[in-house]
Amino acid sequence: MSFDNDERADLRASVRDLLSKHSDSRAVRRAITTEHGYDESLWRRLCEQIGVAALAIPEKYDGVGASLLEVHVVQEELGRTLTPSPMLGSAVLAGQTLLLSGDDDACARLLPDIAAGPQAALCWAGPDGWSHFGVTAAGETLSGTAHYVLSGDVADLLLVLTDDGLFEVAARADGVTRRRVPAMDPTRTLSEVSFADVTARRLVSTPDLVERIRAVALIALSAEQVGAASAALEQTVEYAKSRKQFGRAIGSFQALKHRMADMYALVETARSMSYAAALSGTYEDAVIAKVYCSEALQSVAAEAIQLHGGIAITWEHDTQLYFKRAHGSAQLFGQPREYLHQLAQAASPPVRG
Structure with a gap:
């Protein structure tokens, strides 16, 4: 059964063709042994030739202005080949968090970079999973450790969800420590990101x-x-x-x-x-x-x-x-x-x- 219209069918064909050339079994196995855990040149091709990171970002923020259905197509194709990539962690989680926050200033500042391919990471889960936050906020100071962070060890920008709202932190800010952790699935890297009294920028966020x-x-x-x-x-x-x-x-x-x-x-x-x-x-x-x-x-x-x-x-x-x-x-x-x-x-x- 196909849920694709003509545009999504073309998108699927383009992504599948690119992955068939650059993300076969051997390429995936090479990618998971690299420093970042994914093929950086393939990610650039996906962003520059197809615009996958920009799909669900509005045009006013240098995105394509497509919907999450187009993201669905890309995610399906990446899943078919088990291609390691920043798509889920950066383009989807971080990008959509900014959009859903309703913070127009943050979107204007940060989304064009995410749409172009540079990575952001959403820090969220506590040690027991996503039902509890790993980081706490005291005013605009963050403390604690976010677990299971996608793209956390390689991102330039960190978005941090806490019980007191959403915050923005530069990945290399003083007090931030990042480390990749062992995972069952070698094709998906997970990280811990720790904050030791880190000064953060509070963003607008909605209750839901x-x-x-x-x-x-x-x-x-x-x-x-x-x-x-x-x-x-x-x-x-x-x-x-x-x-x-x-x-x-x-x-x-x-x-x-x-x-x-x-x-x-x-x-x-x-x-x-x-x-x-x-x-x-x-x-x-x-x-x-x-x-x-x-x-x-x-x-x-x-x-x-x-x-x-x-x-x-x-x-x-x-x-x-x-x-x-x-x-x-x-x-x-x-x-x-x-x-x-x-x-x-x-x-x-x-x-x-």
């Missing part, structure tokens, strides 16, 4: 900013998960056509056909869930997409491991990378069970006294 940026984050992540699940399925089907046992391709066995059909159903349902969330933009639909797409990718990646046999768990094979992406992305921005609890509470009728 956290919920709105969480919705954007969950939708963008679900798009990436759909792309990864689709690629894992396609690779499994191709393997089943070529791998032979008892003189027949294993894909001809009825039991394996059923399992791959189930994988296909998961992928297509996840795609529908993700696009429904992108079209509505509501927090509730974003949560549903997060839960379903996380579980769908984990199931599809696990089946891909099984259907490839023992070779799939070796480092040389790509299926293990999709498996790690599945489990790593399921934890990002909050575990599915946390959101299921929210959904259950929302669905429960009020107790009458």
